[in-house]
Amino acid sequence: MDSRFSPAIERLLARFDAWEAEQSLTAERILAALVEDEESLPATRLVQAGLSLLRLRDWLTAPKVGISLSRGELLHTATQLCRESGQDQLTSDVLLLAVVELAPALCGQLVRLGFRPEQLRTAVVPENPLRPESLTPLQLSEPTELIATARVLDVGANRANESLRILDDYCRFVLEDRYLTESIKTVRHDLVATLNKLPDSLLLESRETIRDVGTRISTTGEFQRTEIREVARVNFKRLQEAFRSLEEFSKLLSVDVAAEIEALRYRVYTLEQAIVRGSDLRTRLRDLQLYVLLTGEQCVASLDWTIAEAAAGGAQIVQLREKNLPDRELFDRARRCADACRNAGILFIMNDRPDIARLVDADGVHLGQDDLTVQAARQILGPDKLIGVSTHNLTQLRQAILDGASYVGIGPAFATATKPHEPVAGLEFLRQAVTESTLPMFAIGGINLGTIQAVCDVGVTRVAVSSVIAQAEEPKLVAMALREALA
């Protein structure tokens, strides 16, 4: 067996041999084999680079003339890429990059499905690859400090991996969130890739669980979990401890590996914010489907009356969206709206202004792409208030999730006179958004009794509306009809 190949890669290459012998080795076939397992490294890399596996599989199963490749040229390119990335062993993501680079026509097709080739290259062949010569040569024959270091790293890697698996399950089965699941999975793969940069089998050779007194120590807290969310919270803590330890001890072997682990630790911190805090706020919004944006001048009647009527018809959130009021009047109006919403038993969200949201004790604030950041608004509002973010494409949606948004607006679904110059994102974006994540999402823009069915048909379950309520003679009846359509 060639030491550059793991058993999994050997098995793949044997399949390629067989296909080549029957003259059916094509770029598409190799790609399909690499993503057969949705947890595989190539599958994760493609998702990271913007490709949806569902769309890719649909495309792969459609009939097409394949692009022939030879096993020899594939291995040649892959070996060169390995050299560029400073790794000794051929990994499956390097094979993937080799296929994409050898078959530009295939790459072009994937780009049409959302794939960003430069992102794959950066992930597989980083700018400043860790060169093997930066690692200290090892002698593992005697129980030295080196062996002790390796044991600590082995334990840390196992702990981190266990926690990541649990968090993967949490995102997948509790939150049912595809993007967060992929993000956790990517951390797991990247940790493996980073630790693989340590000398061959160092961690395994040093394993000595029997001598590890820590395996027999447990505290009562270890077994107490009162809520499912606790599982995520506790495992993020464990994960961060494991990363901290890995980072400190790997400094003894390679500063480059330590730096990569530090970067992973920061990514995990961002995910913790999104997953643990997000879980609380998601729960608060779980059953809320109808969100109404109001501007005083747009309402045919008074704001107070419109809020009371809309709430009586089933509106569950009101946002005050004023664009032309001086601050004192805005503050005054916000206070009255907050009171009206409290009286009606619904949530009150302030548009654009975390400062005023805080002053009137609103339930939260809504921010657009050019407004203050989520992080800045959090500083003003503290940990318990809702922060909504407007998103118009998948990149903005993913960023809002990582920023810790409590919900997102997705749209505009249709052109609307309420915000006439806003480019329409359309129904296809709405469909993609609800497939990508389970963060509460309110479709917005041109939604009324005539268009709401089309919005529901793409899988949306929550809407935010303005003119259809503000300009209705009977907002209560309109709200009831919108709720009915969402039911």
Ligand SMILES: Cc1ncc(COP(=O)(O)OP(=O)(O)O)c(N)n1
């Ligand atoms: C629920 C919801 N979604 C989107 C928006 C739009 O916010 P933004 O892009 O900041 O535009 P303005 O409303 O501030 O003009 C929203 N307000 N609410």
Ligand SMILES: Cc1ncsc1CCOP(=O)(O)O
């Ligand atoms: C604030 C905003 N942002 C995107 S569309 C929109 C207005 C939605 O109003 P309407 O429901 O009247 O189309």
Ligand SMILES: [Mg+2]
């Ligand atoms: Mg705004």
